[in-house]
Amino acid sequence: MKHHLILLMAAKLMIPPILLFALYVQFHGDYGPGGGFQAGVIFASAFILYGLVFGLDELRRVAPLSAVTKLMAAGWGLYIGVGYAGVATGGMFLDYGRLSSDPIAGQHTGIFLVELGVGMAVASTMLAIYQCFAAHQSRELTDDEW
């Protein structure tokens, strides 16, 4: 006998659209409101919803903390890496103009990569923070602590 069957089903139905929406915000950020940071938060909140409904153990199975930590470092590393790519292609640090033959296309590539790095870092950081807090829930609150 499952409790909250409706909620479980609703959450299951909601999570894929949220992830899809996060990707839309990520890649449509150049044209409308949005960008890496917002997309990262929405992406993470989909996982947080999953964790809320199905429990922390299940969330850990899907997104283990060690992997999340590495992703966090990788996201920021990607941003810095794009910066170094600017130096390597003969421009200044974070200069995207030479990432492609045409400066404007280069800017597009640079902004795309940078936003991707931000999105990765933010999503994984939020998830890591949530997992850290959730992992500590070991004590029962009594009624009069309310």
Add this chain to the structure above:
Amino acid sequence: MLAAGVISVLGAMVLALVRLFLGPSTYDRVLAVNMFGTKVILLIAIFGFLTGRPDFLDIALAYAMINFISTIAILKFAGYYKITEPMTRPPASSTIPARRPG
């Protein structure tokens, strides 16, 4: 027409806030917060049309999702006192403790 919509939504928001402040029980407040969130979404949608930039519906969409998630978080917290338990199990106590005046 749209302006009238904005005004009525604002009125509804004020009413929701009143319930939020007074709300004797937690349920009242949760409902009020959720309704307040819904009204904000509506407000943004109408406002987008009012200023001629309907492409901002994106934001309203995002709000709807966030509002859903935070309401679930609040409710889960109210029912279980903690956020790790999977919701496939029954809550720790089946009733939300009565609000004390505060």
Add this chain to the structure above:
Amino acid sequence: MVNAFTSSIGHFNYWASVLLMTSGIYIVLSRGNLIKKIIGLNLFQVSVFMLFISMGKVTGGTAPILTGRHEIFSNPLPHVLILTAIVVGVATTAIGLALVVRIKYAYGTIEEDEILALDLAREQMDARAQ
């Protein structure tokens, strides 16, 4: 009189955010509960964001996304700064709450005066031990 009225409209947003800012600071200074302090800090920061965004608004302007149909845009630079500041705010909140949780473990309370009393008792114990 009329002049004062228009200028008060012109600065209303600033005043509102100043009010919020001061109440945020008031919470931080006057409340003993550490989580409440962090909430106050958050309120303070959000009101600063409002101040900034008010500075960026241009009458008749629209959101700074090029469409080809609009010519006047609000100033996007404060928006950029505030995006960064929001991120900084949430980072501070996260670390602050993590510290609060650790303090709760270590002291068993998150009320400032109780923590101070515990620390004082310990210092007196140390002094006696020497």
Add this chain to the structure above:
Amino acid sequence: MIRQHLAILQVMLPMLCAPLCVFARRPVIAWLIATAATLFALAGSFILFAQALNAGVISYHLGGWAPPWGIEFRLDAANSFVLIIVSLVGAVCMIYGRDSIPREIKSSDQPLFYTMMMLCFSGMLGVTSTGDAFNLFVFLEIFSLSSYVLVAMGAGSDRRALTAAFTYLLLGTIGATFFVIGLGFIYVLTGTLNMADIAVRIAGMSGSGTLHVGFAFIIVGIGLKLAIFPLHLWLPNAYTHAPSVVTALLAGTSTKVALYALLRMLYTVFSPDLPFEALILHYLFLPLGLTAVFVASIIALFQSDVKRLLAWSSIAQSGYFLLGVSFANIGGLTATLVHMFNHAIMKSSLFLAVGCVVYRTGSCSVASFRGLGQKMPWTMSAFVIGGLSMIGVPATVGFVSKWYLVLAALERGWWPVAFAIVAGSLLALFYFGRVIEAAYLQPSPENSAVTEAPVSMLAPLWALTISCLALGINSELTVSTARAAAEALLAPHAGLPAHMGP
């Protein structure tokens, strides 16, 4: 190519090492990465200083955008001088940390701990290098957030580290937010965030309330980070309970970076006319500085914990900085900068020496110093030299800074202030005397088996101690560097591109 990009690599290499340390499987590898990065930064800062002296100003345009639109790194003699201080103390602390950190931090936490150290270090370098006011705030936050966590890492041995970190977080965030508010006011007036551009555009206006309030908020915000006298509440606890390496790093660098930011704001952004002529700020700084020196020194007299004693002494020293600034002449500024460098060396070496004592005895109360003169001769002699230097005994760097402060006071004709500086040193004699007396004249507790600290900790400690003596005897080097830095600070419009000129 590296020379051309050195200004940015100096900051970004340590910053890249932060995520790299996360991937390190063993703490030693993380330590190696971190130490290599600090040594690179040290070498880089010396080269940059030489370049800045030659070229006047090094301007690095990030992203290839010209300054008022893009962010620039703007290095002159003043910031590259501060860069040297930061990277020197950072490198010494990292080498020292090889044996000290495993004692205080669990091995599974160490890679992340080194990540934090790197973030803190590169954040400080960034604050120092940047020429953009908002970018300064961003780096200030990286450095502050990581230092809150680093201070809290002392919780392994004492839970009070947590409350110390929390207070630090509250006040630090309020300070940073004040800085942002001030920045917003200035932005409304000028429409720019580039420091040099702000300076040019502010120069013409005066008497605007927005300008004054913006200025006040910026100064108070930085003052909270700098722990100038009434805003120092977070500092003693934070320094006392943090791990030894962290304390040495923060004591040696963080207040120096904040001081640099203050000087940059006072002299470059609000070219000296506004702070010192329109608002006569020196009449505020002078009493604050004097109170800081005396009150903090007297509180230090009554401390039973050596780290806390040194922390109060740091607050007293920030009073000396303020005094130097309040003289509002080039002599005072030079004295402040000389003292900044010297204080970084002395205070770090003192905290490192205390770290050695903690390493062996596990405590840093004055009582636990009893008899250490015989048991740990090298550590304690380094401590004594550091202490003498803080007092201002001739042939140490402390004497040099006091000397120039007194000279600057006399240059202004402020006899009582000069006298007060000497009296403040006398107080330092008393509080250091207590510790030294315990170490050399009191017998050690009987069953103590304390031995000398390992060489890997003594070597960096003595490197600082020797430079403390060498630069005290031959003061020409620091003083001439500091004078160049002071001149750079007082020449705000040097080296501006044509479209930004006044």
Add this chain to the structure above:
Amino acid sequence: MIIRIQNLFPVVMLSGAFSLLSAALFVSMDAVDVAFTEAAVGAGIATVLYLSAISLTGAIEKPPSGSRAIPLLVMTGLAAMLLYGTADMPAYGDANAPAHIHLMPEYITGTRTQIGIPNIVSSILASYRGFDTLGETGVIFTAGAGVLLLLRRGRPRRELANQGGNE
């Protein structure tokens, strides 16, 4: 209201609502990107974080003790200063404020010609002031690593056992 309530649970809900409201305000002031972020962070992530922190530490706040004079004094001083400062500011929405005429036109045309994406906020964020955003990501990374350092290991038994004495 947020100041007064001593039970923290409604306070958290209220601050979530406040955050949504301020996000709506941001939309009305044309700051759509900021509104997006504020809603996602303030109403979503921050609420969840506060709730989990409260469920760890208890939700009842002790009634405030001590004098209110000093906070009130600081508060009035601050308010007076800020009002004095804002009094000289250009009026809300003034298109001729220095902030809107100094660098802004170049950013707007530059976004068209040099970068070629419609969202000016994105172009400033990621390209003109890309280094700030690098730092911002660094701040987030710092927070993540910091929380990991502070909370990664489970509940520390030792701290409980000797209540934080020196070892």
